[in-house]
Amino acid sequence: MAGLTIATFLAGIMMIIMGLLRFGDLIKFIPKTITVGFTLGIAVGIFVGQLKDFFGLSMGAVPAEFVEKMVAYAQHLNTIHWPTLMIGMIALLIQIFWPRVSQKIPGSLVAIIVTTAIVGFGHLSVKTIGDLYTIKAGLPTFTMPELSFGLVRQMISPAFTIAILASIESLLSCVVSDGMIGSHHRSNAELVGQGVGNMMSALFGGIPATGAIARTAANVKNGGRTPIAGMTHAVTLLLILLFLMPYASLIPMSCLAAILIMVAYNMSGWRTFVHMLKKAPKSDIAVLVITLVLTVFFDLVVAIEFGMVLAAFLFLKRMSDVAAVRQWVDKDSLDDAELSENTDLKHVPSNTVVYEIFGSLFFGAANDFLNFNHEEGKNVLILRMRNVPAMDISGLEALEETLEICQKRGMTLILSHVNKQPYHVMEKAGFVEKVGQENLCENIDASLKRAASLAK
Structure with missing residues (x-):
């Protein structure tokens, strides 16, 4: 645990340095075909990852890989828990139709309140957060690991990897939110902020954290447009951690799955994807589809690396052709x-x-x-x-x-x-x-x- 704490702390320092050196500006060199492809790929991954809880499937741990995950779901389709599916469908329908009633109150919040009440007062045998996880109220304790030069030197390489991956995912989250709200983020400020956050997280026993595309998309969908939204999100989590954890444990897992399914749909940008398939040059379509496939079947890092290399070669080919x-x-x-x-x-x-x-x-x-x-x-x-x-x-x-x-x-x-x-x-x-x-x-x-x- 001491190694992870040191690696996370060092990664935070590295992210701050990258922000001060304006490395965040490099995000503009990632083509739109890649951002659209990996965004849809992440949305597919989020959607597929929620099917167990949404249907209440009786199965063990869900495999990490996409293909194995789909095979496991298919093998356990006969274990669908219908009350769980009903709660999930109610939460999904509330999120779809609630915006017609009110734009000020998020549909996801209404879905949580309604489905929690139904499960609680109806005494339904639906899995809740408290059934699967042990959660306690209160702040985490301050942790200072024992430092040694050898351990710090050993953690530099893992810390650098964490810093690079955290920076990429955080900035890509920013790119996705830019596309959703038509704004422009400050990449270097984002890196500095994420770096400070990771340093503080390490001191309280936390693991490396990044800007998450799913939470960002949910924030935007529910009206978040400024840094105040992120600050409100943090304060709300703190209040829940301190005072509302017993109530949070009552939330049905199928409701959370339904919320994440809606997040996946809203962030997917499938209309943009289809438009590009119809209108873009064949070379761009190749980058788009390959990035999507690699994101779904492998991971975001592989998709970005391969997509960037392919896009660079295609760009050079175009430049050579027009010369x-x-x-x-x-x-x-x-x-x-x-x-x-x-x-x-x-x-x-x-x-x-x-x-x-x-x-x-x-x-x-x-x-x-x-x-x-x-x-x-x-x-x-x-x-x-x-x-x-x-x-x-x-x-x-x-x-x-x-x-x-x-x-x-x-x-x-x-x-x-x-x-x-x-x-x-x-x-x-x-x-x-x-x-x-x-x-x-x-x-x-x-x-x-x-x-x-x-x-x-």
């Missing part, structure tokens, strides 16, 4: 009809060939930029780079090879309209010096003028 190199055509070589359709063409000196590059010059597309046609009588090659927003080392190597080819053929390489990021890469690698500052021109007009001056 292109096009050769300019001199307007003097066109007839009147073609000129009328290409009014923005410029006169290209007879000693010059011009290529325009479109798209980022990176490793996924760099090889396509080496296929320049060599024409007799040309001693200048202009590369127009105004549509190249970014470049990596592979793109730089492609330019260096192009420069070497030009030098072997007695040609001068001129770069036109180089943007800030590619220029920084070239300058840092010494490529600007190799090309010559005079051969880096501000725009195409200056490049053509420079090329004309090099005519033999």
Whole structure:
């Protein structure tokens, strides 16, 4: 237990550091296809996890894995406890129809009160929280584990794992709530807050805690929109812990299952999922479905990791596909009809060939930029780079090879309209010096003028 306490405390410190270093901003790089997929996957997991209590199945511990869980349910369908199912259905119907009566009082609260009263006054043999769990009123005691350098060093690796997983799940909860209420969370503040919470939890014997998507969705569905809702939630739990635990033990388990089933439905975002299946590109659909399947059959961490890798590869493929190199055509070589359709063409000196590059010059597309046609009588090659927003080392190597080819053929390489990021890469690698500052021109007009001056 001392190891878990130390690991949780260290994880809290790490989360605070990540928040202060603004690591929370990285959550924006998770694509919508992944958030929609794992949200629906979590909803499916929550729904399936409540079936035992909702139907009152007489079975042992529910298996952790999805397939084994469904097999176990199927094997025990003949053990359905009908009074339990009736209470669950009543709780479900109250949550569905109560909003038509009142929007101010949550339907889940009404369902708890009504079903608890029915079970209590009707003396129904329905499992309650108190029947399955031992709960006591009062605050947990302050716990300070015995510290040793060896134990702390041993717990650093588990603490880092806890911090990463807790950060991911908490921030993903924020992303889900953003989608439900149309707002924007503060990722770094969330990490700091979760870090402080985990540090305090460890000192009172608690286990690592994260922002939970199910509770967040329930909060939003019942009107929560601001941090006050979370604070109210915490205070309410504290009051229940101190004064109402004997009454909480009377709540039917099937009622809680019905509440979580409604939470799963409300958070699932199935309409968005179906819309994406109909409208999104095939590559996005692949990420969407794979993330859903991995979340259901494995877990959230595997789904996020695989989904991010797949999304990254598909993004690189798209960037590579849209990248292109096009050769300019001199307007003097066109007839009147073609000129009328290409009014923005410029006169290209007879000693010059011009290529325009479109798209980022990176490793996924760099090889396509080496296929320049060599024409007799040309001693200048202009590369127009105004549509190249970014470049990596592979793109730089492609330019260096192009420069070497030009030098072997007695040609001068001129770069036109180089943007800030590619220029920084070239300058840092010494490529600007190799090309010559005079051969880096501000725009195409200056490049053509420079090329004309090099005519033999």
